[in-house]
Amino acid sequence: xxxxxxxxxxxxxxxxxxxxxxxxxxxxxxxxxxxxxxxxxxxxxxxxxxxxxxxxxxxxxxxxxxxxxxxxxxxxxxxxxxxxxxxxxxxxxxxxxxxxxxxxxxxxxxxxx
Amino acid sequence: xxxxxxxxxxxxxxxxxxxxxxxxxxxxxxxxxxxxxxxxxxxxxxxxxxxxxxxxxxxxxxxxxxxxxxxxxxxxxxxxxxxxxxxxxxxxxxxxxxxxxxxxxxxxxxxxxxxxxxxxxxxxxxxxxxxxxxxxxxxxxxxxxxxxxxxxxxxxxxxxxxxxxxxxxxxxxxxxxxxxxxxxxxxxxxxxxxxxxxxxxxxxxxxxxxxxxxxxxxxxxxxxxxx
Amino acid sequence: xxxxxxxxxxxxxxxxxxxxxxxxxxxxxxxxxxxxxxxxxxxxxxxxxxxxxxxxxxxxxxxxxxxxxxxxxxxxxxxxxxx
Numbered sequence: 001x002x003x004x005x006x007x008x009x010x011x012x013x014x015x016x017x018x019x020x021x022x023x024x025x026x027x028x029x030x031x032x033x034x035x036x037x038x039x040x041x042x043x044x045x046x047x048x049x050x051x052x053x054x055x056x057x058x059x060x061x062x063x064x065x066x067x068x069x070x071x072x073x074x075x076x077x078x079x080x081x082x083x084x085x086x087x088x089x090x091x092x093x094x095x096x097x098x099x100x101x102x103x104x105x106x107x108x109x110x111x112x113x
Numbered sequence: 114x115x116x117x118x119x120x121x122x123x124x125x126x127x128x129x130x131x132x133x134x135x136x137x138x139x140x141x142x143x144x145x146x147x148x149x150x151x152x153x154x155x156x157x158x159x160x161x162x163x164x165x166x167x168x169x170x171x172x173x174x175x176x177x178x179x180x181x182x183x184x185x186x187x188x189x190x191x192x193x194x195x196x197x198x199x200x201x202x203x204x205x206x207x208x209x210x211x212x213x214x215x216x217x218x219x220x221x222x223x224x225x226x227x228x229x230x231x232x233x234x235x236x237x238x239x240x241x242x243x244x245x246x247x248x249x250x251x252x253x254x255x256x257x258x259x260x261x262x263x264x265x266x267x268x269x270x271x272x273x274x275x276x277x278x279x280x281x282x283x284x285x286x287x288x289x290x291x292x293x294x295x296x297x298x299x300x301x302x303x304x305x306x307x308x309x310x311x312x313x314x315x316x317x318x319x320x321x322x323x324x325x326x327x328x329x330x331x332x333x334x335x336x337x338x339x340x
Numbered sequence: 341x342x343x344x345x346x347x348x349x350x351x352x353x354x355x356x357x358x359x360x361x362x363x364x365x366x367x368x369x370x371x372x373x374x375x376x377x378x379x380x381x382x383x384x385x386x387x388x389x390x391x392x393x394x395x396x397x398x399x400x401x402x403x404x405x406x407x408x409x410x411x412x413x414x415x416x417x418x419x420x421x422x423x
Contacts, residue, residue, distance in 0.1 A: 001139050002344055002345055002348050003139070003344070003348070003381070003385070004134060004139065005348065006348035006351060006352065006381070008127075008130065008134075009352050009355070010351070010352070010355055010374070012123055012126075012127065013352070013355045013356060013359065014355075015123060015126075016119060016120075016123060016359070017358075017359045019115070019119040019122075020115055020116055020119050021359070022417075023364070023417040025364055025406075025409070025410065025413065025417075026359070026364070026367065026417060029358060029359075029367055029368065029371050029406075030359065032371055032375075032402060033355055033358065033371060033374060036374060036375055036378050036394075036398065039378070039390075039394070040378060040381065040382075043382060043385055043387055043390060044139070044385065045137065045142065046142055046147075047139065047140055047142070047385055047386070048140060048141070048142060049140035049141070051386060052386055053238075053386045053387070053388055054151065054162075054163040054164060055161060055162050055163065055164075055237070055238065055388075056155065056161040056162075056163075056305070056306075057161075066147075066151050066163070067385075067386045067387070068142055068144060068147045069147065069150060069151070069163045069164045069167050070144070070146060070147065070150070070167060072164050072167075072387050072389055072390050073164055073167040073168045073172060075387075075390050076164070076168060076240075076242060076389060076390055076393055077168070077175065077176065077179045079242075079390070079393050079394055079397055079398065080179065080183065080242050080325070080393070080397065081179060081182055081183070081186075082398075083329075083397050083398070083401060083402055083405075084182065084183050084186035084187070084332075085186065086402060086405065087186065087190055087332050087336070087405050088186050088189050088190050088193075090336075090405060090406070090409040091189075091190045091193045091194050091336070091409075092193060093409065093413065094194070094409055094412050094413060095193055095194070097412070097413040097414070103413060103414060162389075164389050230392075238388035238389045238392060239389070239392060240389065242393055242397075243389070243392045243393050243396055246393070246396040246397045246400075246401060247396055249401065250396070250400055250401065250404075253401075253404055329401065332405075333401075333404070333405070333408070336405065336408045336409070337408060
């Protein structure tokens, strides 16, 4: 139950930073927090009480009670894609700074050509 | 003004999500797919790590799509930061003797650790993506500590990444020849918990490990040496 | 039970402070700390693969990429006019 509150709190905080902050790099930091909250929420839904990690050890090869392996596969893919997206966004921010001289979102919206 | 509107929107989102999450109690998942994968995982693939068999064997096509997205992001970053014209060679300050020697000593150990993680991906927790990230952080250490010795070679990164991606697709196409569909598991499955078991899964993870490692190192190199 | 409640509260405090700091270097380090605590929570939820991926990618490589990007742009967030 506490995991739901924690992951949802991260989502709300990340969305608030993306919506209201003015510095471009702060918006990208908020995007990173938002993605981490989503990953926590996905893994929470696959938990089984009294379960263990989905790996067969050498001792016994019979199936005990295990947690759900499908959300873990999804999140593994999503983490790597998240870091690639973050690198691309930061490279665009660097180019914007070289071109306009500032990182304030309101000034960039007003400058024309 | 902007803050008030965003707080109202977030309140509406909170009410909606709390209303939906009350139906899902924590700790009792009701999916039937999980039982099928856990019960028949070893029989179909031979890998004892169930998450690996889901990522590479049962949902292998999604992994191919994700490798493509990584490739596109790396190419996009290199294209955005391209600066034509004069590029003077910046003479970096040589770091002190302790830092230089320490980085030279640690770099092969980090590479060995990353290689161990992605070779044993089907037996222990780990796999291609984690091992590739560890290899990239090893290269970051040499870029920061011992620049002159590292001698990062951009052409080497690009050739490794392309060849590793090609191996993944070729192994899948060979599965199309032998079996009926793309990424069919055609090598013998062997005994569980051995190193050479589980068909084509170790081969694909080795290719993914090389690809992710060289890709992230190329991204870091592009970012450091941009201007 | 107490361990999980403590970890989640520390994580939420770090996330709030990542939005408040004016010095962008401090905000980036707070975001890395949130990723680190999330890796510990992934381990407590019995998911070792995801914990390893989040710890190596989210807590190390993301912070490194942010710091390199900060070096080429400004480091302080200026607010010259009111909201």
